[in-house]
Amino acid sequence: MTPLPARAHALVDATIARAGLPATHRAVVRAELEAHFLDGLDAGASLDDLLCSYGDPLLAGSLIARATRRSRAGLGAWLMTASAVVALAYAGGVLRLQSAPSSPAGTALDREAEAVIASVQRAEDLLLAGAEGVAQSYAIAADLRARHTLWAETESVVLLERTLRAADLLLGERARAALADSLAALAERETLAPRRAVIQPALGALTERLFGRDGRVDRAGLRLLRRTKGVTHPSVTASLLEPFYFAPSLSPAEIRRAVEAAVDRRLARADSAARVLAGRVRHHGA
Amino acid sequence: MRVERELLRGSGPLAVLQLLARREMYGYELVEALGTIADGVLSMGQSTLYPLLYNLEAKGLISSRVEEAESGRTRRYYSLTKAGRSELAAQRKQWRSLAEAMRTLGILET
Numbered sequence: 001m002t003p004l005p006a007r008a009h010a011l012v013d014a015t016i017a018r019a020g021l022p023a024t025h026r027a028v029v030r031a032e033l034e035a036h037f038l039d040g041l042d043a044g045a046s047l048d049d050l051l052c053s054y055g056d057p058l059l060a061g062s063l064i065a066r067a068t069r070r071s072r073a074g075l076g077a078w079l080m081t082a083s084a085v086v087a088l089a090y091a092g093g094v095l096r097l098q099s100a101p102s103s104p105a106g107t108a109l110d111r112e113a114e115a116v117i118a119s120v121q122r123a124e125d126l127l128l129a130g131a132e133g134v135a136q137s138y139a140i141a142a143d144l145r146a147r148h149t150l151w152a153e154t155e156s157v158v159l160l161e162r163t164l165r166a167a168d169l170l171l172g173e174r175a176r177a178a179l180a181d182s183l184a185a186l187a188e189r190e191t192l193a194p195r196r197a198v199i200q201p202a203l204g205a206l207t208e209r210l211f212g213r214d215g216r217v218d219r220a221g222l223r224l225l226r227r228t229k230g231v232t233h234p235s236v237t238a239s240l241l242e243p244f245y246f247a248p249s250l251s252p253a254e255i256r257r258a259v260e261a262a263v264d265r266r267l268a269r270a271d272s273a274a275r276v277l278a279g280r281v282r283h284h285g286a
Numbered sequence: 287m288r289v290e291r292e293l294l295r296g297s298g299p300l301a302v303l304q305l306l307a308r309r310e311m312y313g314y315e316l317v318e319a320l321g322t323i324a325d326g327v328l329s330m331g332q333s334t335l336y337p338l339l340y341n342l343e344a345k346g347l348i349s350s351r352v353e354e355a356e357s358g359r360t361r362r363y364y365s366l367t368k369a370g371r372s373e374l375a376a377q378r379k380q381w382r383s384l385a386e387a388m389r390t391l392g393i394l395e396t
Contacts, residue, residue, distance in 0.1 A: 015333070029336070032313060032362050036332050039314035042357060053317070055333025063337030067344055 005047055008037040011057045018061025025068055109150075109209050113227040116151040119144055123159055131170040137163045138179060145190045150202035150263075151227070153194050154270040160192065161273035164280060180284040187281050193274040194267055203263055207256045217255060225255070228262040298338055300381070301328050303366060303374040306348060310365035313339065339364060347373050 004012075012033045016026055040050045054060075123140040126133030141163055144156035160183070167179050186192070210225060212218030217225070305311060305319050313335060321329045330338070342348045347370035355361045366374065388394040 029340075031360060032336065033332060035359050035361060036313045036317070036336075038357070038359060039312070039361070043314070043318070053329075053331040055331035057333065060333030060337065063333070064340060067337045067340035 004034050004037060005041075007051055008034070008047065011051065011054050012037075014057035015061045015064065018058045019064040019068070020061075021065065021068055029064060029068075109206060110223050110227065112149055113151050113224065116144060116147075116149070116155050117227065120155050120159055123163070127163065127166045131175075134163060134167045134170055134175075134179070137166070138182065142182075142186055142190075145186065148195070148198045150199060150206060153198045153202075154263075154266040157192060157194055157270040157277065158273045160186075161276050164277070180280065183277065184281050184284055187277070192277040192281070194270040199263070199267070203260070206263075207259050210255060210259065211252060215252070225259060225262075228259055228266075297328065298330060298334065299342060300374070300377050302335075302338060302342065303347065303370055303377070306364055306366045307371065307374055310351075310363045312361045312363050316364070342370070346370075 012030060015033060016030050019026070019029065021029060037047075037050055041047065119140050123137040126137045126140075137159070141156050141159040144152040144159065147153075147156075164179065164183065167176055171179065183192075206224060206228065210217055210221035212221065301320060301323070302316060305316060311319065313332070316339075317330065317332070317335055320326075320335075339348065339350075343350060343364075346367060348364050349367050350362050350364050352360050352362050385394055
């Protein structure tokens with residue numbers, strides 16, 4: 001390849017220096033200006049003619065700077081337009097989610113979930129208080145066990161197991177024996193394993209109640225979904241993303257699958273706790 | 287013949303659009319082509335051509351692609367975009383109107 005003559009180099013350098021371009025642009029423009037000289041020399045033009053016809057390098061640099069600024073401004077405008085579209089779509093999703101009227105049944109399910117979560121939280125706080133909290137925690141768990149609702153069905157078993165473990169650490173032998181008697185009696189009345197006969201119909205009702213009248217997840221539905229996943233205080237990220245993500249993006253089938261997966265995880269924890277409780281009851285009876 | 291700058295303003299971009307309407311060209315080719323038209327009335331050097339090309343590209347009237355030439359150097363070829371073709375058609379219409387007016391005045395011969 002023909003090397004670029006020094007005088008041509010100097011003109012290109014002056015132009016590029018004046019243009020003040022970002023590094024990537026600089027390399028591209030330099031290559032093109034140099035190629036012009038080399039193409040001219042290859043075509044038989046004299047260097048003097050090429051240098052003479054080049055024009056003012058400083059003016060060229062200024063004009064190139066202006067032209068490339070216009071090009072970058074175009075990209076910036078595009079990015080701003082794209083950002084505005086995304087922001088509008090997000091605002092639309094949030095607005096739709098917040099303003100859509102929730103079905104009364106969906107709100108009732110949500111209230112029930114909130115009540116169960118509050119009960120479990122209260123019981124856990126009592127367990128932290130010490131020995132005197134164990135009996136109260138047990139009472140809350142037994143009460144939940146008797147409700148026969150979706151959330152109570154799984155949370156009560158897990159809470160019972162947690163209460164009995166706390167009792168092992170905090171209570172004396174006599175108190176532990178009394179608690180074991182109560183557990184055996186409860187097992188007779190309510191069984192200690194999550195009852196699928198309660199959960200399955202409730203799950204069906206739950207998945208229906210996620211959707212508002214327009215067939216899409218509404219505000220109450222989103223809250224129900226969070227509760228089913230065990231989220232009581234969604235993070236800022238979740239609060240920002242979920243209305244955008246769930247409201248328009250997922251199909252009803254995908255949302256149902258998400259709910260079923262969340263309930264399955266709760267059931268798995270409850271089944272594990274139930275096996276431990278069953279072992280205790282057998283041991284106590286032996 | 288040297289034409290006053292005010293008369294030339296606007297004709298440079300139009301001439302480049304017209305040349306690119308025929309086929310894609312690289313910078314040196316464009317300079318050579320412009321230099322041969324009407325005794326070089328539309329001649330322009332690199333310092334004018336390349337800012338003009340970058341401007342037209344920023345407006346979306348032309349697009350470019352890079353290709354490796356036989357010499358091993360890379361060459362940037364410019365071609366007209368769809369928007370460029372529309373702009374060229376619009377400007378040609380304006381120039382025809384202007385030329386008609388000049389002919390009527392006797393400035394341009396029929």
